[in-house]
Amino acid sequence: MTNRTTAITNIGTLVTNDPTLGEGPLGQIHNAALVIENDKIAWAGPTTKAPAADTTHDAAGRAVIPGFVDSHSHLVFAGDRTAEFNARMSGQSYSAGGIRTTVAATRAATDEALEANLKHHLAEALRQGTTTFETKSGYGLTVQDEERALRIAAAHTDEVTYLGAHIVSPDYADDPAAYVELVTGEMLDACAPHARWVDVFCEKGAFDGDQARAILTAGKAKGLLPRMHANQLSYGPGVQLAVELDAASADHCTHLTDADVDALANGNTVATLLPGAEFSTRAEWPNARRLLDAGATVALSTDCNPGSSFTSSVPFCIALAVRDMGMTPDEALWSATAGGAKALRRTDVGYLSPGARADLTFLNAPSHVHFAYRPGVPLVSEVWRRGVRNG
Numbered sequence: 001m002t003n004r005t006t007a008i009t010n011i012g013t014l015v016t017n018d019p020t021l022g023e024g025p026l027g028q029i030h031n032a033a034l035v036i037e038n039d040k041i042a043w044a045g046p047t048t049k050a051p052a053a054d055t056t057h058d059a060a061g062r063a064v065i066p067g068f069v070d071s072h073s074h075l076v077f078a079g080d081r082t083a084e085f086n087a088r089m090s091g092q093s094y095s096a097g098g099i100r101t102t103v104a105a106t107r108a109a110t111d112e113a114l115e116a117n118l119k120h121h122l123a124e125a126l127r128q129g130t131t132t133f134e135t136k137s138g139y140g141l142t143v144q145d146e147e148r149a150l151r152i153a154a155a156h157t158d159e160v161t162y163l164g165a166h167i168v169s170p171d172y173a174d175d176p177a178a179y180v181e182l183v184t185g186e187m188l189d190a191c192a193p194h195a196r197w198v199d200v201f202c203e204k205g206a207f208d209g210d211q212a213r214a215i216l217t218a219g220k221a222k223g224l225l226p227r228m229h230a231n232q233l234s235y236g237p238g239v240q241l242a243v244e245l246d247a248a249s250a251d252h253c254t255h256l257t258d259a260d261v262d263a264l265a266n267g268n269t270v271a272t273l274l275p276g277a278e279f280s281t282r283a284e285w286p287n288a289r290r291l292l293d294a295g296a297t298v299a300l301s302t303d304c305n306p307g308s309s310f311t312s313s314v315p316f317c318i319a320l321a322v323r324d325m326g327m328t329p330d331e332a333l334w335s336a337t338a339g340g341a342k343a344l345r346r347t348d349v350g351y352l353s354p355g356a357r358a359d360l361t362f363l364n365a366p367s368h369v370h371f372a373y374r375p376g377v378p379l380v381s382e383v384w385r386r387g388v389r390n391g
């Protein structure tokens with residue numbers, strides 16, 4: 001392959017997430033340039049020092065950040081839960097039971113309809129700056145429906161998660177133990193070839209600590225890596241179990257004891273916060289400040305799903321995290337890029353120093369601070385993936 005280089009010049013503020021290249025933990029460079037060689041970053045520094053390249057693209061003072069790494073979404077689904085949202089906004093509370101509505105609609109949908117819906121939401125996310133995303137099964141809950149959800153997802157991302165243990169399937173309402181047997185047996189066998197990760201919703205009304213341990217342990221034995229929906233709706237064993245099992249991420253982390261925070265601060269598990277869920281369920285915000293001050297690694301993601309968080313917008317989640325969760329704009333940006341990459345145990349995305357994948361998001365703004373300063377404004381003006389401009 002002939003090497004093709006592109007210089008991107010006149011970047012107002014470049015976030016590299018490499019502190020050796022620029023200011024602060026974000027490694028920010030002002031009046032910056034980047035050189036891309038094929039699909040990777042080859043050079044980053046001040047525009048005045050940029051090496052020559054085959055072509056030049058003028059950023060005209062816009063900010064450039066690493067593409068967002070959305071490490072938590074549920075995009076293989078059908079149907080709509082507007083009525084449930086409406087009821088919540090009239091005072092009803094969220095419960096995991098709503099998942100059953102989406103399970104019924106998803107089972108009834110064709111493969112083509114599911115894939116079209118997935119592509120629709122991916123295009124939406126890309127327009128808002130997301131260049132890497134994880135997505136899960138969990139709205140099928142039969143061997144066949146879980147397997148097809150993962151097969152469809154795997155055609156669009158490497159970060160595919162088996163979530164047969166989203167809730168106990170309605171078909172097994174009288175025998176949850178038999179459902180756990182299915183999830184750790186025949187369903188796992190069918191699903192594991194399509195997935196990288198295994199997940200479980202550890203919560204009252206879904207799966208308890210013992211069941212969650214059995215599900216993640218069985219997944220690990222099949223070569224899947226664990227992650228977990230933990231401590232979303234109530235306090236519980238999820239977070240500490242996730243750390244104990246070396247899960248890459250404990251997701252939600254809304255209700256945490258001091259011992260949970262300590263475990264995250266001292267373990268190898270990222271705390272992934274999903275403020276779209278608290279927004280859409282009118283719930284208490286997760287306390288990002290407490291986690292950061294304790295030394296935990298925090299990621300920020302959308303949790304995009306039709307029930308608890310129907311947003312594909314990482315910029316929206318950043319604005320919520322800054323306004324309501326005690327994060328600074330710099331911390332929130334790091335968590336939505338490098339933090340998401342850590343939650344997926346990826347070292348090729350989430351930063352923009354030489355060797356990284358050339359996944360870039362351009363902003364119609366002088367810096368990323370505008371995500372929270374100008375909430376709700378469509379600031380993403382251009383997105384590049386693997387060195388190619390997408391939009």
Ligand code: NIG
Nearest residue numbers: 099201229277303305307308
């Ligand atoms: O991450 N917590 C469990 N699962 C999803 C919600 C799914 C739904 O309500 O459909 C979540 O919030």
Ligand code: FE
Nearest residue numbers: 072074229303
């Ligand atoms: Fe989720």
